[in-house]
Structure formats: structure tokens, C-alpha cells
Amino acid sequence: MKRATLLPLALFLVVLTAWEAFCRLGGIPDFILPPPTRILRVALGDAAILLPHAGITLVEILAGIALALAVAIPLAVGMHAQPAVERALAPFLIASQAVPVFALAPLLVVWLGYGLASKVLMAGVIIFFPITVSLLEGFKSCDRNYRILFQLMGASKLQALRKLYWPWALPYFFAGLKVGVSVATIGAVIGEWVGAQQGLGYLMIQANARLKVDLVFAAILWLSLMGVGLWVLVGIIEKRCLWWKPASDME
Amino acid sequence: MLVIKNLTKRFSGQPIVERFDLTVPSNGFTVLIGPSGCGKSTLFDLLMGIVPMDQGDLTWQGQTVVALQALAAYMQQSDLLLPWLTLERNACLPADVAGVPPKQSAASAGALFVKFGLEGFANYLPSMVSGGMRQRCALARTLMFGRDLVLLDEPLSSLDAITRRQLQAYLLLLQTEFKKSILMVTHDVEEALLLADDLLVLTAAPMRICERFRLDMPKPRNIADRSFLEIKSRVLARLEKEARW
Numbered sequence: 348m349k350r351a352t353l354l355p356l357a358l359f360l361v362v363l364t365a366w367e368a369f370c371r372l373g374g375i376p377d378f379i380l381p382p383p384t385r386i387l388r389v390a391l392g393d394a395a396i397l398l399p400h401a402g403i404t405l406v407e408i409l410a411g412i413a414l415a416l417a418v419a420i421p422l423a424v425g426m427h428a429q430p431a432v433e434r435a436l437a438p439f440l441i442a443s444q445a446v447p448v449f450a451l452a453p454l455l456v457v458w459l460g461y462g463l464a465s466k467v468l469m470a471g472v473i474i475f476f477p478i479t480v481s482l483l484e485g486f487k488s489c490d491r492n493y494r495i496l497f498q499l500m501g502a503s504k505l506q507a508l509r510k511l512y513w514p515w516a517l518p519y520f521f522a523g524l525k526v527g528v529s530v531a532t533i534g535a536v537i538g539e540w541v542g543a544q545q546g547l548g549y550l551m552i553q554a555n556a557r558l559k560v561d562l563v564f565a566a567i568l569w570l571s572l573m574g575v576g577l578w579v580l581v582g583i584i585e586k587r588c589l590w591w592k593p594a595s596d597m598e
Numbered sequence: 599m600l601v602i603k604n605l606t607k608r609f610s611g612q613p614i615v616e617r618f619d620l621t622v623p624s625n626g627f628t629v630l631i632g633p634s635g636c637g638k639s640t641l642f643d644l645l646m647g648i649v650p651m652d653q654g655d656l657t658w659q660g661q662t663v664v665a666l667q668a669l670a671a672y673m674q675q676s677d678l679l680l681p682w683l684t685l686e687r688n689a690c691l692p693a694d695v696a697g698v699p700p701k702q703s704a705a706s707a708g709a710l711f712v713k714f715g716l717e718g719f720a721n722y723l724p725s726m727v728s729g730g731m732r733q734r735c736a737l738a739r740t741l742m743f744g745r746d747l748v749l750l751d752e753p754l755s756s757l758d759a760i761t762r763r764q765l766q767a768y769l770l771l772l773q774t775e776f777k778k779s780i781l782m783v784t785h786d787v788e789e790a791l792l793l794a795d796d797l798l799v800l801t802a803a804p805m806r807i808c809e810r811f812r813l814d815m816p817k818p819r820n821i822a823d824r825s826f827l828e829i830k831s832r833v834l835a836r837l838e839k840e841a842r843w
Contacts, residue, residue: 495648496678498666500695500743510691514682591682593725 381561390565396550401569403546407535408461408528408573411470415527419475423482427512429505433483440479449537450473456542466538466546473534474527481523484515518592521585528577532570599624600666600747600779614640614682616804620781622747627773627780629790632800633840638783641805642751646672658747671743675752677736679724685731686711686720689738692730695806710738713775714768730761737768741776743749748772750782754789767794770817774826788834791826792819799833801840809836 363383369375370382378386390397426433452469459465489512497507539548547566554562600622607615614637622628630638632775641648645656647665656663663669671692679688686707687694693703704720711717714734733754740840742747754762754771770777773793784790790797797811811829819826 490678492674492676492678492681495646496672497695498648499646499670499672500692501668502695506695510694511680514680589682591723591725 369521378558378560381564386568389561390568393562393565396516397547397565397569400545400547400550400566401573403463404466404532404535404539404570405573407466407538407546408470408531408577410463410467411531411534412474412524412528414467414471415474415478418471419478419482419523423479424488424508426445426479426483427486428508439582440476443472444476445480448534452537452541455538461542461544465541466535466543469538470531470534474531477526477530478520478523481519481526482516485519486512488519489515517588521581521589525578525581525585528581529574531577532574536570599657599659600781601655601657602645603624603655603657605641605644606652607640607649608652613804614646616806618805618806620798620806622779622781622796624659624746624779625773625777626795627782627792627793628764628796628798630781630783630798630800631785631787631790631837632783632805633802633837634785636800636802637805638800639751642672642749642783645749646670666747666749669745670747671740671745671747672749673736673740673751673753675755677724677729677732679732679735679739681724684723685716685727685735688724689735689742691739692743707738707742710741713771714738728761729757730765733757733761733765734768737765737772741772746779748775748778748780748785750780752783752785755785762786762789767818769793774817787830789823791830791833792821793817797833799836799840808840 367382367384370380381389422436426436448469448478451472455465455468459468493511493515494507497511502510536545536548536551539546540552543549547570551563551566554560554566599618602618602620605615605618605620606613618641620628630641632638640649644651644654645666647667656666658666658669679685680691683691686704687700689707689710690698690700690703693706694700708720714737716731716734716738718834719727721729723736727735733756738754756763757765769782770793772780782790782793791813794811794813797813798807799809799811800806801808810825811833813829815823815825
């Protein structure tokens with residue numbers, strides 16, 4: 348195994364061991380802080396309880412990503428194609444980030460109910476911003492001389508978008524998507540905390556109320572796995588789409 | 599034949615190009631040489647219509663035109679190859695944009711690749727080949743524009759000396775083989791002398807032609823030729839005077 352992966356793994360094991368020792372030797376009760384081995388046992392042993400909820404949360408996250416993409420891509424393309432659109436929308440885009448989006452979660456539940464919709468919207472609202480901004484930045488970073496080349500070839504706006512701007516901005520798009528998927532879990536879980544009948548966030552609130560802290564940790568463990576899984580998945584798709592990039596550029 | 603008359607451009611009152619006249623004969627190789635910052639790139643921007651001119655008349659083959667945007671192919675110092683396209687698809691880009699079927703354009707590009715020593719590299723990515731090969735691919739793309747007039751803006755200045763020598767031979771093909779009318783800007787006196795029929799020395803601010811050399815020696819030329827050396831020293835002397843180095 349490479350040193351780069353070995354070192355963080357070793358550190359991780361040291362921290363877990365210390366945690367385990369602290370709980371067992373210090374006699375910390377499980378409803379305050381369960382040791383890692385107990386969390387792992389619950390996470391796997393109670394999988395029958397956890398997995399259906401995790402499935403719901405995953406659906407919310409994926410639908411949130413899809414919603415964000417459906418908004419972010421046309422928005423970025425529109426802002427790129429028409430500077431007037433950008434001038435009109437930019438203040439709102441920035442303002443949408445100044446609003447503490449999580450504070451909207453209770454309202455979304457009032458408006459959209461306890462079902463999936465409010466969580467999907469919550470996740471979508473959080474994810475669309477980094478995707479829009481990075482895609483737009485990607486379009487803008489396109490070298491002037493390439494723009495001139497396309498102009499001189501007589502390329503239409505659509506041709507320039509398809510053959511030049513889009514592939515040019517793709518690395519930026521994936522950078523934004525990676526940021527997006529890593530915060531997507533937060534959006535879905537907050538939505539569930541505020542009001543839901545299912546999902547890992549709902550399970551955590553329920554478990555917390557009954558001092559089943561080990562179950563809370565198990566839910567967090569599954570959430571983290573989902574987050575990491577999404578990140579890896581986006582990385583794989585990125586490598587596929589950017590196959591032409593020299594390996595040295597892909598870190 | 600391209601005729602430029604009375605071309606004028608000012609940036610915030612400062613004349614960059616003023617009452618500039620130039621003729622590029624059909625199938626001629628006209629080379630502009632001058633101190634850096636004399637406005638050569640601005641000239642190309644004006645001719646291609648990227649920057650609007652304040653004044654001036656352009657005539658191409660007897661017809662008045664506003665800009666050369668749709669008439670000339672333009673090649674720059676940077677190869678401007680798209681890193682996600684193979685050399686073949688890069689060369690075919692102007693044809694793709696014009697709606698030519700890919701198979702048909704690939705055949706044309708293939709023939710050019712043979713001429714330019716890129717045979718067998720059609721499916722390589724730009725990142726996999728040398729700078730000289732990339733520039734040869736850019737040259738093939740320039741020809742794929744299918745236009746009679748070619749503007750070359752220091753096309754070889756990013757290459758090392760040896761690669762540059764090789765590519766000068768390929769540039770000459772534009773005239774001898776492909777019968778293009780060529781207007782080139784360069785900093786390299788030897789390059790200018792190897793390729794030019796008409797060599798024009800420029801002054802800066804505002805840009806104008808201060809001396810013309812008509813070069814009738816047959817091509818391809820030999821850099822070690824005695825008559826060549828004599829003209830070279832005259833051009834250099836003139837350039838030094840203009841640049842006030």
C-alpha cells in the first residue's frame with residue numbers, strides 16, 4: 348500500500364483506538380458516548396432498520412442533485428450566453444447564499460409537506476449554487492484566442508457552446524459538483540430533522556430522543572459512507588468524461 | 599490580391615495604425631517585420647474584424663469588403679488545438695463547423711497530414727505529441743478553412759530554433775503547393791528572408807512601413823547564400839535604426 352494512503356489510515360486507527368480505550372477504561376455509558384466497536388455492531392446489526400431509512404435519504408440526495416443540475420446548467424449557460432441575464436441574476440444568486448438556507452427548512456416543510464419534496468428542494472437549493480458558479484467560471488475562463496478562432500470559423504453560438512465552451516468548462520463543472528455532493532447529505536438530513544416520517548435524519552432525531560446514541564452514530568456512519576460513495580462516484584464519472592486530460596493533471 | 603488603404607485606428611486618441619497602406623499579391627508571400635509592440639497584432643485584429651477600424655478600405659480580388667473574417671484563415675503563435683480532440687478532429691474543426699460530414703473532412707485532413715509529416719498521428723491527442731507537430735496540425739487546420747488568403751501572426755515564435763527551421767519549409771508549401779496569398783508577421787529576420795517575396799519593415803507608434811525589400815531569389819532559399827547575407831545586414835540595420843535598441 349502506498350505511503351499516502353497508509354499514513355491517514357494509521358492515524359484513523361490510532362484515533363479509533365484512543366476513543367475505544369477512553370470509553371471502556373473511563374466507564375463512559377453508551378448513551379453518552381458509545382465506543383467505535385459498539386457503533387460498528389449497531390451499524391451492521393441494525394442494518395435492517397437503518398438501510399430502508401438510508402435508502403430514502405439517498406433518494407432525496409440523488410433527486411436533489413438532479414434538481415440542482417436541471418437548474419444550474421441552463422442557468423449558467425443562459426448567464427454565459429446573455430450578459431444581460433447574468434447582470435440581472437447575479438445579485439439574486441449571491442443573495443440566495445446570504446440567506447441561511449437551513450433556516451428555510453421549516454418553511455419548506457410547511458409548503459411542501461413531510462414527504463420527499465421538501466428534502467429534495469432543500470438539498471437542491473444547497474447544491475445548485477456551487478455548480479452554477481463553477482460552470483459559469485469555467486465558461487469565462489475560456490481563452491480569448493480560442494473564442495476568436497471559433498468566431499473566424501463562423502461558428503454559431505450553439506456550436507461554440509458544444510465544441511468549445513462546454514468541454515472547456517467541464518473540469519470546473521466537476522469541481523463544483525464535488526462540492527455540491529459533499530454538502531448534499533447535509534441538506535437532506537436537515538430537511539428530515541425539521542419534519543419527516545422516514546430517512547436517516549428522522550431516525551437520528553427519534554434515536555436521540557430515546558438516548559440511543561449508538562444508533563445516532565450508526566446513522567452518521569451510514570451518512571458518511573453515502574457521502575464518500577457519492578464523491579467517489581463523481582470522481583469516476585469525471586475521469587470518464589475528462590479521459591483526454593493527462594494523468595498528471597488529474598489529482 | 600488584397601489591398602489595404604488608409605487603415606487608421608486610435609486607442610484613446612493615440613494612433614496605433616495611421617493611414618496604413620499595404621498590398622498582398624495573389625499567391626504572394628508578404629512579410630511584415632518590426633519591433634515588438636509596433637501594433638502588428640492590432641493590425642490583424644483590425645483586418646479580421648475582431649476590433650473595428652476607425653477608417654480604412656479593404657479590397658479582396660477587386661471587391662470591397664468590411665473585414666476578412668469570412669475570407670481569410672488565421673494562424674497564431676499558439677497552436678490553439680483543443681486538448682480533448684485528436685489531431686485529426688482538430689484539423690477538421692473548420693470543416694465540422696461548416697457542416698462537412700466527418701468522413702469527408704477526415705479524408706482531406708489525411709492528405710494534409712501526409713504532406714506535413716503527421717501520417718499515423720491522426721488519432722493522437724495534442725498532449726501526446728511535440729510542439730512542432732502541434733503547430734503542423736494547426737497549419738493543417740488553417741488550410742482546412744479552405745480560404746485563399748492566409749494570415750500568419752508569428753506562427754513559429756513559440757518553437758525552438760531547429761523545429762522552427764523545419765516548419766519554415768512547411769510554411770513555404772502554403773505558397774508553392776497550396777497557392778495561397780500569405781501575409782505573415784514575424785520577429786525573425788532569417789525567417790522573413792527565407793519566405794518573403796516582399797519584406798516590409800515597420801515602425802512603431804503609429805505603425806507604418808519604413809522600408810520595402812523586394813526579394814526575387816528562388817525558393818527554397820539557402821540561409822548561407824551570399825546575396826542573402828547582404829540583404830540580411832541591410833534589414834537588420836534598418837530594424838535597429840527603427841527600434842532604437
